[in-house]
Amino acid sequence: MTPALELSSIEGGYEPGLPILRGASLAVAPGEIVALLGPNGAGKSTLVKAAAGLVPIWSGQVFLNGRDITRTPAHRMVQEGLGFVPQTENIFANLSVLENLQLAAALVPKDRRGELSKMFALFPDLERLRKLPAGRLSGGQRQMLAVARALVASPSVLMLDEPSAGLSPKLIGVVFERLQAVREAGVTILLVEQNVKAALAIADRAAVLVEGRERLVGAAADLAQDPRLAGLYLGAGLEAA
Amino acid sequence: MLQLLADGLVVGSVIALGAVGLTLTYSILRFANFGQGEFLTWGAYLAVTALGFVVAVTGGGVMQPIGPFSFGWELLVAMVIAAALTAGLALLVDWLLFQRLRARGAAITLVIASFGAALALRNLLQFLYGTLPEYYTREIQIAIRLVPRDVLGGLRITPDQLLVIGMTGAVVLGLHLLLTRTTLGRAMRATAMNPALARVAGVDVAAVIRATWIIGAALAAVAGVFAGLVGQIRPGLGFELLLPLFAAAILGGIGSVWGAVLGGFIVGLAESFSVPIFGAEYRAATAFLVLIAILLLRPNGLFGEKP
Numbered sequence: 001m002t003p004a005l006e007l008s009s010i011e012g013g014y015e016p017g018l019p020i021l022r023g024a025s026l027a028v029a030p031g032e033i034v035a036l037l038g039p040n041g042a043g044k045s046t047l048v049k050a051a052a053g054l055v056p057i058w059s060g061q062v063f064l065n066g067r068d069i070t071r072t073p074a075h076r077m078v079q080e081g082l083g084f085v086p087q088t089e090n091i092f093a094n095l096s097v098l099e100n101l102q103l104a105a106a107l108v109p110k111d112r113r114g115e116l117s118k119m120f121a122l123f124p125d126l127e128r129l130r131k132l133p134a135g136r137l138s139g140g141q142r143q144m145l146a147v148a149r150a151l152v153a154s155p156s157v158l159m160l161d162e163p164s165a166g167l168s169p170k171l172i173g174v175v176f177e178r179l180q181a182v183r184e185a186g187v188t189i190l191l192v193e194q195n196v197k198a199a200l201a202i203a204d205r206a207a208v209l210v211e212g213r214e215r216l217v218g219a220a221a222d223l224a225q226d227p228r229l230a231g232l233y234l235g236a237g238l239e240a241a
Numbered sequence: 242m243l244q245l246l247a248d249g250l251v252v253g254s255v256i257a258l259g260a261v262g263l264t265l266t267y268s269i270l271r272f273a274n275f276g277q278g279e280f281l282t283w284g285a286y287l288a289v290t291a292l293g294f295v296v297a298v299t300g301g302g303v304m305q306p307i308g309p310f311s312f313g314w315e316l317l318v319a320m321v322i323a324a325a326l327t328a329g330l331a332l333l334v335d336w337l338l339f340q341r342l343r344a345r346g347a348a349i350t351l352v353i354a355s356f357g358a359a360l361a362l363r364n365l366l367q368f369l370y371g372t373l374p375e376y377y378t379r380e381i382q383i384a385i386r387l388v389p390r391d392v393l394g395g396l397r398i399t400p401d402q403l404l405v406i407g408m409t410g411a412v413v414l415g416l417h418l419l420l421t422r423t424t425l426g427r428a429m430r431a432t433a434m435n436p437a438l439a440r441v442a443g444v445d446v447a448a449v450i451r452a453t454w455i456i457g458a459a460l461a462a463v464a465g466v467f468a469g470l471v472g473q474i475r476p477g478l479g480f481e482l483l484l485p486l487f488a489a490a491i492l493g494g495i496g497s498v499w500g501a502v503l504g505g506f507i508v509g510l511a512e513s514f515s516v517p518i519f520g521a522e523y524r525a526a527t528a529f530l531v532l533i534a535i536l537l538l539r540p541n542g543l544f545g546e547k548p
Binding site for chain 2: 052073076077078079086089090091093095099102150153
């Protein structure tokens with residue numbers, strides 16, 4: 001089966017000559033939740049940003065449902081069907097909740113435009129707060145809005161960069177539960193996470209990125225038991241672990 | 242008293258329109274454009290040329306005033322043409338200069354470059370049009386007495402001045418609707434807040450930047466035409482308004498459209514009320530005083546967000 005999202009030997013970084021991604025590869029099957037794990041500085045965020053068109057890709061390819069979208073301008077990715085929720089500053093604080101969603105919806109062709117009522121059904125808090133400037137939302141509500149903003153463009157694949165960052169354990173549970181609902185609605189999810197336990201609990205599969213390359217890929221349930229996982233986080237190579 | 246208020250509102254209208262353009266380019270392009278004043282001057286002069294053209298083509302060289310105003314419909318057409326041409330000029334300057342610097346330069350590079358662009362634009366304009374004052378019309382307008390002399394000193398105002406205040410209100414309202422009700426407006430506000438997220442959300446930031454130049458320069462051109470309508474058209478017109486423009490934009494809180502409008506009127510009124518207090522020769526210094534006072538009391542301006 002053609003992967004929904006395929007990253008093939010990606011090399012890239014912000015500055016020429018200073019690679020952060022060193023041949024990273026990853027495939028996400030349609031309908032899957034894949035967690036992208038790894039220690040700080042491994043290049044997890046950079047990899048999803050590169051796929052989203054925000055970080056230059058020097059070599060390698062990105063395929064979305066079999067279509068090569070490498071180096072497509074970031075603003076065209078939404079139309080291609082690739083959604084991205086950055087880790088921080090992922091909502092327009094000066095726009096109201098409703099305007100955040102209206103803008104995102106207006107930027108995709110009509111047939112791809114998600115209904116706001118469906119978003120509000122998925123995130124009931126947002127409907128209540130729709131007239132509020134998004135900058136006044138709490139951390140959890142912001143995260144919900146950020147996900148809703150991406151979903152309203154009906155992506156086939158949604159990439160999220162640490163949606164649990166800065167949230168209480170209870171809120172992390174709520175956000176991840178919503179992500180399950182999003183997946184059940186047919187959206188494929190690539191999830192960058194520092195919170196390994198929570199991520200492996202909802203992911204089907206996971207990949208561990210170290211120094212810009214995937215070092216360990218497997219079913220989430222297996223990786224949760226794999227002693228090598230902790231070793232990679234502690235800085236040991238696979239051989240040592 | 243009332244007269245000073247009315248005079249202040251007329252001057253404030255011109256400043257407000259120019260300051261809105263300044264604040265828009267600042268919030269989206271992230272630099273203070275010292276060339277904004279020159280767009281006012283170019284707008285005023287391009288309208289002179291366009292007016293000559295429209296009158297020659299349609300009226301056989303004569304402009305018939307509409308009702309109580311000093312000008313005919315030809316000037317309104319000329320203003321639209323001038324706004325379009327000034328927008329084109331802004332896009333050209335962006336393409337030649339700012340776009341290249343944006344890719345690699347810091348904000349200060351763009352600010353200094355805008356100084357250079359302003360000088361080039363002003364000198365080019367003097368080369369093309371000369372330094373003698375121009376007028377859209379030589380009609381003498383009789384001011385209407387709206388309030389008798391024994392009430393707060395009375396109020397006399399020309400129909401042209403009233404129209405300038407009214408049209409400024411209409412233009413600002415139109416801009417407000419654009420920014421809050423349309424996808425372009427929301428995309429502009431989103432880009433001002435967070436350009437990287439805007440791109441991720443599907444906003445074509447390059448198109449938003451072009452729209453910002455078009456709107457900012459067109460507003461400046463309209464302000465220039467208004468300034469020329471109630472005064473003289475001189476090559477220094479925009480440069481002399483540059484400081485009040487900045488004072489208004491900073492006063493309102495840089496980046497805030499309504500702040501710039503309010504700031505424009507406050508600066509206009511302050512200038513107007515300063516005349517009987519300090520004398521007309523210190524009128525221009527008032528903008529400085531207002532700016533200093535605001536920076537001391539409220540560094541983020543009236544509607545500015547805390548950094």
